[in-house]
């Protein structure tokens with residue numbers, strides 16, 4: 064039996080995660096914590112693994128506290144930078160027995176979309192990412208879109224491709240969106256959306272589109288449970304659920 068604590072348990076994702084853990088025969092929910100709770104309650108409850116779906120400002124602090132407490136971490140919260148990831152990697156050297164999984168998206172379709180986008184990237188002159196989310200989301204672009212764009216940029220660089228062609232010289236309102244490692248990313252916030260992404264590729268005379276849609280937060284739960292079951296077998300820092308899958 065794996066003892067599980069959930070951080071952000073009252074949130075949109077956290078409340079689904081609580082239900083998913085309670086419904087799994089091999090997992091025991093030992094703590095459901097939110098803003099007013101002390102993270103030390105996870106230790107008192109003898110958690111083996113903690114799942115974090117909180118806010119970008121809090122998640123790194125949670126991960127360091129969990130490492131100090133000897134608890135494996137499965138993190139879905141976005142907002143991670145290369146600096147904050149490096150600090151976690153450094154801290155984990157003190158606890159080589161612990162695993163930390165940070166995954167920008169736990170939906171299987173989104174995980175595959177990120178991998179497929181990186182695989183397609185060397186073969187197209189142009190690439191852009193469009194993400195669409197519910198209007199209550201606090202961060203933009205989405206963690207998934209950032210990860211997707213970084214994967215595309217790395218694959219393009221490895222293939223010796225330069226920037227996508229773009230003659231724009233007048234864009235006073237930022238209509239071309241954000242640039243993540245040189246890949247343009249556009250964020251839509253629309254009532255009715257949950258989590259969606261389109262990756263657009265273009266060559267002369269052709270286009271190739273990868274699309275993934277989470278219509279319901281239940282779509283993230285199999286990936287979260289996979290992370291919880293596998294994290295102890297993957298010591299160190301892992302970024303992306305694909306690293307736990309046979310892809």
Ligand SMILES: NC(=O)C1=CN([C@@H]2O[C@H](COP(=O)(O)OP(=O)(O)OC[C@H]3O[C@@H](n4cnc5c(N)ncnc54)[C@H](O)[C@@H]3O)[C@@H](O)[C@H]2O)C=CC1
Pocket residue numbers: 070071072073074075076077096097098099116117118119121138139140141142166167168169170206283
């Ligand atoms: N990796 C993935 O597959 C997914 C990631 N996310 C990410 O998960 C995060 C949470 O998303 P939602 O659940 O939609 O947000 P939400 O706002 O509904 O939930 C966040 C919860 O965290 C709590 N919280 C805030 N600060 C806290 C602290 N210091 N300690 C404990 N709890 C704290 C809030 O009170 C709230 O209950 C976001 O960063 C979002 O981008 C969301 C969906 C899927």
Ligand SMILES: O=C(O)C1=N[C@H](C(=O)O)C[C@H](O)C1
Pocket residue numbers: 141167168196200201204205206207208257258259
């Ligand atoms: O806030 C959300 O809802 C989501 N956040 C993650 C992200 O920023 O990529 C994952 C998914 O897109 C849902």
